[in-house]
Amino acid sequence: MQTKIQELRKERKITQSELADAVNVTRQTIISLENGRYNASLILAHKIAQFFGVTIEDIFIFNEEEENL
Amino acid sequence: MQTKIQELRKERKITQSELADAVNVTRQTIISLENGRYNASLILAHKIAQFFGVTIEDIFIFNEEEENL
DNA sequence: TCTGAATGTATAGCGCGCTTTACATTTTGA
DNA sequence: TCAAAATGTAAAGCGCGCTATACATTCAGA
Numbered sequence: 001m002q003t004k005i006q007e008l009r010k011e012r013k014i015t016q017s018e019l020a021d022a023v024n025v026t027r028q029t030i031i032s033l034e035n036g037r038y039n040a041s042l043i044l045a046h047k048i049a050q051f052f053g054v055t056i057e058d059i060f061i062f063n064e065e066e067e068n069l
Numbered sequence: 070m071q072t073k074i075q076e077l078r079k080e081r082k083i084t085q086s087e088l089a090d091a092v093n094v095t096r097q098t099i100i101s102l103e104n105g106r107y108n109a110s111l112i113l114a115h116k117i118a119q120f121f122g123v124t125i126e127d128i129f130i131f132n133e134e135e136e137n138l
Numbered sequence: 139t140c141t142g143a144a145t146g147t148a149t150a151g152c153g154c155g156c157t158t159t160a161c162a163t164t165t166t167g168a
Numbered sequence: 169t170c171a172a173a174a175t176g177t178a179a180a181g182c183g184c185g186c187t188a189t190a191c192a193t194t195c196a197g198a
Contacts (some may be wrong), residue, residue, distance in 0.1 A: 038155060039110065041156085055126055057115075
C-alpha cells in the first residue's frame with residue numbers, strides 16, 4: 001500500500017519522531033509505513049489522518065491489485 | 070471499535086455469508102467485526118466501505134477513548 | 139410445525155503490525 | 169567543516185486479525 005504520509009509530513013516540516021510521538025507509536029513504525037514495508041492498522045491510519053486533518057482515504061492509497069488481504 | 074456493518078448489511082438485505090464472499094473473507098471475520106471482537110485491517114475496512122459505497126469513516130466509529138492502539 | 143437458512147460460539151494456528159534495541163548513513167546548519 | 173539531527177537498516181518477540189473447522193442456536197416460511 002502506498003501512502004502520502006511522507007508528503008504530508010514534509011509539507012508541514014515535521015520529523016518522523018514528532019509524528020511518531022503525536023500518534024503514539026515508535027519511529028520505526030513511521031519509517032516502515034513511509035517505506036511501504038507494511039500496512040497501518042485501521043486505528044493508526046485513523047490517528048494519522050486525524051493528525052493531518054484529512055480522511056483515511058486521502059492518505060492511504062489502495063491498489064485494486066492487492067485486493068487479496 | 071464500533072461499526073455500522075450490520076446496520077448497512079440489513080438495510081440492503083444481505084447475509085453475512087454474502088458480504089464475506091463479496092469482500093473475500095470468511096463468515097467468521099464478518100461475525101467478529103459485527104460483534105466487536107476485533108478491528109478490521111485497513112484493507113478489509115476499505116473493501117467493506119467500497120462494497121457499501123461509503124467511506125471508511127462512515128462505517129467505522131473510532132472511540133477517542135481507545136486511542137491506545 | 140418443522141426444516142433449512144441465518145446467525146452465533148469455540149478454538150487452534152499462521153502471518154503481520156508494532157515494539158525494542160542497537161547501530162549505520164545521510165542531511166543540515168553554525 | 170564537522171557535529172548533531174534526521175533518516176535508515178536489522179532482527180527478535182508479542183499480540184491480534186484472519187482462517188479453518190465443527191457444532192449450537194435462532195429465525196423464517198411452506
